[in-house]
Amino acid sequence: MKVAKFGGSSLASGEQFEKVFNIVMSDPKRKIVVVSAPGKRFASDIKVTDLLIECAEKCLKNEAADDLVEAVIERYASIARELGLSSRVSNMIRNDLLTVLSGDKSNPERFIDAVKATGEDNNAKLMAAYFQHKGVEARYVNPKDAGLIVSDEPGNAQVLPESYERLFELRNLPGIIIFPGFFGFTKKGEVVTFSRSGSDITGSILANGTKAELYENFTDVDAVYSVNPNIVEKPKEIRELTYREMRELSYAGFTVLHDEALIPAFRAGIPVNIKNTNNPSAPGTKIVHERTTSNGPVIGIASDKGFCSIYVSKYLMNREIGFGRKILQILEExxxxxxxIPSGIDDISIILRKNQLNPALEEEIVTRIKTELEADEVKIERNLALIMIVGEGMRQNVGTMARASKALADAGVNIEMINQGSSEVSMMFGVKAEDEQRAVIALYKEFFAPVPVNV
Amino acid sequence: MKVAKFGGSSLASGEQFEKVFNIVMSDPKRKIVVVSAPGKRFASDIKVTDLLIECAEKCLKNEAADDLVEAVIERYASIARELGLSSRVSNMIRNDLLTVLSGDKSNPERFIDAVKATGEDNNAKLMAAYFQHKGVEARYVNPKDAGLIVSDEPGNAQVLPESYERLFELRNLPGIIIFPGFFGFTKKGEVVTFSRSGSDITGSILANGTKAELYENFTDVDAVYSVNPNIVEKPKEIRELTYREMRELSYAGFTVLHDEALIPAFRAGIPVNIKNTNNPSAPGTKIVHERTTSNGPVIGIASDKGFCSIYVSKYLMNREIGFGRKILQILEExxxxxxxIPSGIDDISIILRKNQLNPALEEEIVTRIKTELEADEVKIERNLALIMIVGEGMRQNVGTMARASKALADAGVNIEMINQGSSEVSMMFGVKAEDEQRAVIALYKEFFAPVPVNV
Incomplete structure (x- = not known):
């Protein structure tokens, strides 16, 4: 039994609905279908979820939102027309949305969550109607009825452990189950959504709960690439990677699948297959617990700008018990x-994501470290990029660092920082943000392209 | 004006006293001479300081120590005979030692400090007598009279800031000043010693206080070597290195001069010259604030066994604010x-000197980290060696890491850990202890020897 989740672009039009139908019907193991809200049909299109958020915010301010409401309804209605469904389903969606919008607004966060959730919820109903229209036994299942119980944190729900056992019952329902992604219900019965891209989370939870053999995640790319295709043209596709590799790559910018979404599937040991709705015969990328490492030490190279470092030096720092702890305590406050936290003998650097800081906060922190820790020097360096080289094959490979650092040196890239030694499947390099692209290209050439470096 | 400090092996015999005399007289700027207690004359000899400690401990236990007392007195007496000095000075030393040994024993630590200090104190008196015997204007100066005031921490005295101004007055005394190293006086007038190799500290304090142009530190090697001569035969000598380089090299095993001893000279901006009493015409090694870096990126390679690491992994660790701080807090307790502390995304390793741990403590720490921090895995890895590559020239050098890691890879050494990025003048590699020698030799060949690697 498989759980198949389809993203917004896979559900943006009638044509896309048809593709989904054909994909589901082509494999009798595809029992549970998790749907997102309709996404973009073209680059300048607006996602239904974004329309709904705007809608909800206007309602909260008592502003007219009729145009937006009609735009949302029309997205579903046009899909229904394209698929030749009766207007009954569109009317039902209209009524549902209007009911939610006229609901209790005393708790704005809860109201926004309820409005957002209709995006997925109505799309699931529409999909179920389409399957039935095609003569297939299929049913919409509501997360409340299925027992998907979550914590009461609007916009950031966490699944409660007792849900899993109840969700197992879905296996016993006849036919295909169409399940809306993105939200669950609190113990008191209120709608709460997961964090953004929460339909991936729903799919992962259902795969865990139903003990599926595979969690298929349908999106609009053929595979996870070994490097950012905006930096290297037509990079090698990754056929198979481990959870650990995926996690390390996501950390520095790989965004195909949010790594937190994978946790329920990971914990249940269920492999995940990322596939393309628009090219379902492509094998896609499989995320597994273990893989054979035949293809060299490196599987992917990720990079991310947006880091900075706080450099602190003090003579004889390393004799002072508690120094590092005190710095971390200040940051924690x-x-x-x-x-x-790379460190020398008498100095330590703390690498952070720079979006956490602002000039006033920086000054306050620098002052506190200087005075409370009597540091000789404290300075903040901005515009740092981190580059991760990831691969399970590195465990057994002696020369990977030599190859990587030589490739960077030959490309004239100065290595600001190296952090290696704790993770066995990655090496991390810090470089100046302006060197990021050059560094990534040099590393890609070294580990993937069958061309000599430095031509 | 220069301060010249002579170590124990430079003062072990009459012959050595003569060398010291000649060195001091050959440069009229050598105004202040700091002396240690007589050291070893041959490999199996016992240092006077060690005899004195045994003496003091026996006295505290009311055991007979006559043999030891005579052995100490005989060391001075034999030097005096060798130099043709009258028995008056030996008698004076005998009386002084017996007086101290019969002193107040109610505070054992203070008693031991007083006995230990006689080693340097009497050697300074003997040296002054020798200079006078040779017809040179010279005087023994007592640290109390000179105003060398220290904190009341027996065996670990810290100089008090007010000392420096008083010590400046030494410049106004006529002739050569012979000053005993290793101890000062509390505000109440009690003798307290510095930590071991404390004569280096005394010399450094006097250089600072008298605003000397140079602090000469005479020992028994021609220079600081670029690598441990027990690992690489006849390694290159270092002519000049910065305080920072010295500090980084000392950290991982360079023991010529204790880096803490340098602090007073460092703070006053006074260069230090390490020279050989037995070969005073050799230029020695100069420790300076800044140097020109013409000779490649690396100045020295240090290595040290005796480290271990505590590896901790937890899924999504890096989203958990306070995780690192809590681990450090446990260690601090x-x-x-x-x-x-090298770290991956979801794991962190803490590198410690393993002499701090024992099996019971290890188990306790592992258990606490596992339970209090809910870590997925905690394990201790022993037998780690750290290798430091040090050099101011690395600041401007792009390819140093590539050269170092290639040299290690070619030698078949697996790099367990790299810590680079905070210090601009060093790179640190962690390797298995059994790979230490091979790694150091490979790095030395790469950066110092004009021979191809891997012959």
Whole structure:
């Protein structure tokens, strides 16, 4: 039994609905279908979820939102027309949305969640109607009826452990189950949504709960690429990667699938297959617990701008018990999370994502470290990019660092920082943001392209 | 004006005293001479300081120490005889030692400090007598009279800031000043010693206080070597290195001069010259604030066994604010100081000197991290060696990491850990202890020897 989740672009039009139908019908193991809200049909299109958020915000301010409401309804109605469905389903969607919009607004966060959730919920109903229209036994299942119970954190729900056992019952329903992604219900019966791209989370939870053999995640790319295709043209596709590799790659910018969404599937040991709705015969990328490593040490190269570092030096720092802890304590008091802490003998650098800081906060932190820790020097360096080289094959490979650092040196890239040694499947390089592209290209050439470096 | 400090092996015999005399007289700027206690004359000899400690401990236990007392007195007496000095000075030393040994024993630590200090104190008196015997204007100066005031921490005195101004007055005394190293006086007038190799500290304090142009530190090697001569035969000598380089090299095993001893000279901007009493015409090694870097990126390679690491992994660790701080807090509660903290996305390793741990403590720490931090995995890896490549020239050099990691890869050494990025003048590699020698030799060949690697 498989769980198949389809993203917004896979559900943006009648044509896309047809593709989904054909994909589901082509494999009798595809029992549970998780749907997102309709996404973009073309680059300048607006996603239904975004229309709904605007709608909800206007209602909260008592502003007229009729145009937006009609735009949302028309997205479903046009799909229904394209598929030759009766107007009954469009009318039902209209009524549902209007009912939710006229609901209780005393708790704005809860109201927004309820409005957002209609995007997926009505799309699931529409999909179920289409399957039935095609003469297939299929049913819409509501998360409440299925027992998908979540914590009461609007916009950031966490699944409660007791849900899994109840969800297992879905296996016993006859026919195909069409399940809306993105939201669950609190114990009191209120709608709460997951964080953004929460339909991936729903799919992962259902795969875990129903003990599926595979979680298929249909999106609009053929595979996860070994490097950002905006930096390297037509990069090698990754056929298979481990959860750990995926996690390390997501960390520095791989965005195909949010790594937190994978946790329920990961914990249940269920492999995930990322596939393309628009090219379903392509094998896609499989995320597994273990893989054979035949193809060289590196599977992917990720990079991300947007880091900065706080450099602190103090003579004889390393004799002072508690120094590092005290710096981390100061950061913690401001709710800042740090990424890495490379250190010399008498100096330490703390690498953070720079979107957490602002000039006033920076000054406050620098002052506190200087005075409370009597540091000799404290300075903030901005515009750092982190580059991750990831691969399970590195465990057994002696020369990977030599190859990587030589490739960077030959490309004239200065390595600001190296963090290697804790993870066995990755190496991390810090470079100046302006060197990021050059560094990634040099590393890609070294580990993937069958061409000599430095031509 | 220069301060010249002579170590124990430079003062072990009459012959050595003569060398010291000749060195001091050959440069009229050598105004202040700091002396250690007599050291070893041959490999199996016992240092006077060690005899004195045994003496003091026996006295505290009311055991007979006559043999030891005579052995100490005989060391001075034999030097005096060799130099043709009258028995008056030996008698004076005998009386002084017996007086101290019969002193107040109610505070054992203070008693031991007073006994230990006589080693340097009497050697300074003997040296002054020798200079006078040779017809040179010279005087023994007592640290109390000179105003060398220290904190009341027996065996670990810290100089008090007000000392420096008083010590400046030494410049106004006529002739050569012979000053005993290793101890000062509390505000109440009690003798307290510095930590071991404290004569280096005294010399550094006097250089600072008298605003000397140079602090000469005479020992028994021609220079600081670029690598441990027990690993590489006849390694290149270092002519000049910066304080920072010295500090980074000392950290991982360079022991010529204790880096803490340098602080007073460092703070006053006074260069230090390490020279050989037995070969004073050799230029020695100069420690300076800045140097020109003409000779390649690396100045020295240091290595040290005796490290271990605590590896901790937890899925999504890097989203958890305070995780690193909590680990460091646990270590701090046991008074453990850590060296470095390389980290992956979901794992962190803490590198410590392993002499701080024992099996019971290890188990306790592992258990606490597992339970209090809900870590997925905690394990201790032993037998780690750290290798430091040090050099100011690395700041401007793009390919140093590539050269170093290629040299290690070619030698078949697996890099367990790299810590680079905070210090601009060093790179640190962690390797298995059994690979240490091979790694150091490979790096030395790469950066110093004009021979191809891998012959």
């Amino acid at each position: 401001y709710g800042l999370s740090y990424e890495h | 046991y008074g453990l100081s850590y060296e470095h």
